Amino acid sequence: MTVDVFVDKDLCQGHARCNLICPEVFDLDEHGFAVVLAQEVPPGHEGAVEDAVQNCPEQAITIK
Structure with missing residues (x-):
């Protein structure tokens, strides 16, 4: 089963929880x-x- 991940850049506030939880998929930009x-x-x-x-917290991540 393939799962695609998307981050809505308009919603992301830089809390970085996703990167702490799953650094294999999420990184942080500059x-x-x-x-x-x-x-x-x-x-x-x-x-x-x-x-x-x-x-x-911003519900900026979606998976399909």
């Missing part, structure tokens, strides 16, 4: 806002990505 390293989630990291989605 301004501290979330960017997706791997739009397709690496095997075994699906749960961590779901945790990142749930922990985003």
Whole structure:
């Protein structure tokens, strides 16, 4: 099963929780806002990505 991850740059406020929870998928840009390293989630990291989605205070992360 393939899962795609997206960060809405208009909503992200740079809390960096996603990067702390799943650094294999999320990184921070030079301004501290979330960017997706791997739009397709690496095997075994699906749960961590779901945790990142749930922990985003701005609800800026979506998965499909």
